[in-house]
Amino acid sequence: MHTDLRSDTVTKPSQEMKAFMMDAPVGDDVFQEDPTVNELEKFAADYFGMEAALYCSSGTQTNQIAINVHCRPGDEVICSKDAHIYFYEGGGIAKNSGSSVLLLPGDRGRITAAAVLGGIKDPNNPHYPLTSLVSLEDTMNRGGGAIYDFNEIKAIRKVCLENKLPLHLDGARLFNALVENNIPPKEYAAQFDSISICLSKGLGAPVGSVLLGNKDFIHRARRARKVLGGGMRQAGIIAAGGLYAMKNNIERLKEDHHNAKLLETALNELNWVEEVLPVQTNIVVARLADHIDVAELIAKCAEKDLHFMAFGEQTIRMVTHLDIDSNNIDHTISVLKEL
Ligand SMILES: *Cc1c(COP(=O)(O)O)cnc(C)c1O
Numbered sequence: 227m228h229t230d231l232r233s234d235t236v237t238k239p240s241q242e243m244k245a246f247m248m249d250a251p252v253g254d255d256v257f258q259e260d261p262t263v264n265e266l267e268k269f270a271a272d273y274f275g276m277e278a279a280l281y282c283s284s285g286t287q288t289n290q291i292a293i294n295v296h297c298r299p300g301d302e303v304i305c306s307k308d309a310h311i312y313f314y315e316g317g318g319i320a321k322n323s324g325s326s327v328l329l330l331p332g333d334r335g336r337i338t339a340a341a342v343l344g345g346i347k348d349p350n351n352p353h354y355p356l357t358s359l360v361s362l363e364d365t366m367n368r369g370g371g372a373i374y375d376f377n378e379i380k381a382i383r384k385v386c387l388e389n390k391l392p393l394h395l396d397g398a399r400l401f402n403a404l405v406e407n408n409i410p411p412k413e414y415a416a417q418f419d420s421i422s423i424c425l426s427k428g429l430g431a432p433v434g435s436v437l438l439g440n441k442d443f444i445h446r447a448r449r450a451r452k453v454l455g456g457g458m459r460q461a462g463i464i465a466a467g468g469l470y471a472m473k474n475n476i477e478r479l480k481e482d483h484h485n486a487k488l489l490e491t492a493l494n495e496l497n498w499v500e501e502v503l504p505v506q507t508n509i510v511v512a513r514l515a516d517h518i519d520v521a522e523l524i525a526k527c528a529e530k531d532l533h534f535m536a537f538g539e540q541t542i543r544m545v546t547h548l549d550i551d552s553n554n555i556d557h558t559i560s561v562l563k564e565l
Contacts, residue, residue, distance in 0.1 A: 227531060227553060227554065227557045228531045229531065229532045229533065229550065229554040229557045229558055230533045230549070230550075231489075231532070231533060231534040231544035231545055231546065231550065231554075231558065232533050232534055232535045232545070233535070233545050233547075234399075234427045234428045234482075234508060234545045234546070234547035234548075235426055235427055236547070236549070237426075237430040237547050237548045237549045238432070238549065239430070239431070239432050239467055240430075242470070242474075243430070243431070243467055243470045243471070246466050246467070246469075246470045247463055247464070247466040247467050247470070248463075249466075250262040250462045250463055250465070250466035250469075251462060252460040252461075252462035252463055253460065253462065254459050254460065255281070255457070255458055255459060255460070255461045255462070256452070256457040256458070256459060260459075260460060260461055260462040260465070261462065262461075262462030262463075262465050262466050262469065263281050263461050263462050263465045265469060266279075266281055266436070266465045266466075266468050266469040266472070267279040267280065267281055267436065269469060269472060269473075270423065270436045270438060270472065271438060273411055273472065274411050274412060274414075274415035274421065274438055275411070275412030275415055275416065276415055276421070276438040276439060276440070277439070277440045277441045277444070278438070278439060278440065278441045278443070278444035278445075279436050279437065279438050279439075279444065280436065280437045280444050280447050280448060280451060281434060281435075281436055281458075281461060281465050281468070282434065282435050282436070282437055282451055282456055283433065283434065283435070283456050283458065284424075284426075284433075284434070284435055285310075285396070285398045285422055285423075285424040285426075285427075285435040286314075286315050286316075286318065287435065287451070287454060287456050288422035288423075288435040288436065288437040289310070289311045289315060289318075289361075289394075289396050289422050290311075290315060290318045290319075290322050290323075290454065291437060291447045291450040291451050291454065291456075292394050292420045292422060292437060292439075292447070293311065293318075293319055293322070293323050293325065293359065293361070293394070294322055294323045294450045295420075295443060295446045295447050295450055296358060296359040296392050296394065296419075296420070297319075297323045297325040297358045297359055298323075298324075298325075298356075298358070299323065299324030299325065300324065300325070300326070300355055300356065301323075301325045301326070301355060301356045301357070301358035301359070302325065302326045302327065302328055302347065302354075302355040302356065302357050302358065302359075303319055303325055303326070303327050303328070303358070303359045303360075303361055304327075304328045304330065304337075304342055304345045304346070304357060304359070304360045304361070305327060305328075305329065305330070305337070305360070305361040305362075305363075306329065306330055306331075306332050306335045306336070306337050306362075306363065306366070307329035307330065307331060307332075307335075308332075308335035308366065308367075308368035308369060309329075309335070309361060309363050309396065310363055310367055310368075310396055310398065311361055311363075311396055312327055312329060313368065314367075322454070325358075325359075326355050328345045328357070330342070330345060332369075333369075333372075334366055334369030334370060334372035334503065335363065335366035335367075335368050335369035335372060336366055336369060336372060336374050336375075336378070337362070337382075338378060338381075338382075339378060339381035339382045339384070339385050342360055342382050342385050342386075343385045343389075345357070346385075346389050346391070357389075357391060358391065358392075359391065359392055359393075359394055360382065360385075360386050360391055360392070360393050360394070361393075361394040361395070361396060362374065362379065362382065362393070362394070362395050362396070363395070363396040363397075363398070364379075364395060364396075364397060364399075364400055364403045365399040365400075365402050365403045365506070365507050365509070367398070367399070367509065369503075370503035370505070370506075370509050370510070370511035370543075371399065371402065371486070371505070371506055371507035371508055371509030371510075371511075372503075372506055372507075373402075373403045373406060373407060373506050373507060374403070376407065376409055376414070379414075379417050380417060383417045383418075392419040392420065393417065393418050393419055394418065394419065394420045394421070394422075395418045395420070395421045395422065396422055397421050397422055397423045397424075398422065398423070398424040398427055398435075399424070399427055399428060399507065399508070400414075400421070400423050401423070401428060401429060401476050401479055402428055402479050402482070402483070402507040402508055403507065405476060405477060405479045405480055405483075406479075406480070406483055406506065406507055415438065419439060419440075419443065420437065420438065420439040420443060421437070421438040421439070422435055422436070422437050422438075423435060423436050423438070425467070425468035425471050425472065426468075427547075428475075428479050428482060428508060428547055428548065429468070429471035429472065429475045429476065429479075429548075430471050430475050430547070430548040430549075431464075431467035431468040431470070431471040432464060432467050433464040433467065433468075434464055434465060434467070434468045436468070475548060478548070479507075479508070482507075482508040482546040482547055482548075482550070483505070483506075483507050483508055483546075485508075485546040485550055485551075485552070485554075485555050486505045486507065486508050486509065486510050486544075486545075486546045487505050488555050488559070489505075489510045489544055489546070489555065489558060489559070490502050490504070490505040490510055492558075492559040492562065492563075493510065493512045493562070496562060496563070497515075498514060498515045498517075498518050498565075499512050499513070499514060499515070500512075500513045500514060500515055500540075501513045508545055508546045508547065509543060509544075509545050510543065510544040510545070510546075511537055511541060511542070511543050512541065512542050512544075513540055513541050514540050514541070514542065515540075516540065518540070520536050520540060520541075520542065521536070523542075523565070524536060524542070526565065527561055527562075527565075530561045532557065532558055532561045532562075544558070
């Protein structure tokens with residue numbers, strides 16, 4: 227049995243999704259004439275109660291476009307030291323937008339309103355970079371899928387409003403947070419000026435992310451996307467996968483969370499596992515005993531067709547998703563127990 231827990235990006239489109247994609251009407255999306263892209267953008271905007279949306283090639287692109295619209299060269303972005311926008315986007319904040327970062331520590335990557343307030347620089351002091359954006363990530367990837375407390379998000383929003391700062395969300399796994407905490411999407415989205423969501427993570431679409439914001443923001447984002455080479459033509463064929471995913475694959479994310487909890491329990495019973503970050507969504511992060519050679523462990527499991535990733539020192543990450551069922555969980559647990 228093949229069990230791939232490396233990431234929730236490894237999912238492959240189902241027959242139903244592929245049929246939906248094959249039948250999707252298409253047009254030139256740079257001319258804004260692709261009916262399927264237009265439908266996806268409207269669907270996503272309505273779902274979150276935002277004015278407008280933009281379909282993009284990846285979550286890195288939606289984040290980088292948002293930063294580019296919010297910031298000028300020399301400005302500063304406040305985010306977690308573990309934020310994907312800083313850690314995993316190839317230095318894009320500096321490269322694409324000429325902007326600087328203030329990296330805050332936090333509990334599993336979740337920053338606080340107090341820390342954000344303390345990090346905002348006096349805009350009248352010419353020594354300082356101009357703070358021009360606060361960015362959160364929910365769920366927090368490097369925090370092992372940790373979810374923000376919604377009250378903390380509201381407190382951060384208040385700090386941003388009082389200081390006239392836009393608030394961006396890297397919501398690559400926002401749907402995981404919302405189904406787990408039962409927060410209405412519109413109520414959540416109302417806290418942010420811009421939101422990036424990924425369709426190709428837990429939702430299981432093959433390609434794409436959506437950037438959400440008000441009409442003026444998305445108008446400017448469209449130009450930034452073109453500059454980055456992200457204007458696509460008959461993109462409806464892939465956007466259809468995203469539309470299908472949003473219509474069919476959100477509620478089932480709870481199954482992924484259940485499966486991740488089963489892995490957490492099994493890992494906690496192994497004497498060579500030091501600590502498992504308490505599972506909140508679909509990511510399981512475990513720190514292994516010092517005598518374990520992580521590369522060797524991964525290779526041994528790969529021989530039994532069980533795949534996961536190293537995730538920093540003495541640490542592994544397993545991610546559950548659409549293509550992992552209870553048989554895969556049984557397979558994983560039996561391979562780990564037999565080691
Ligand atoms: C995956 C991910 C992204 C976007 O990644 P792409 O591979 O560029 O789509 C952004 N933020 C987080 C937290 C992610 O996990």
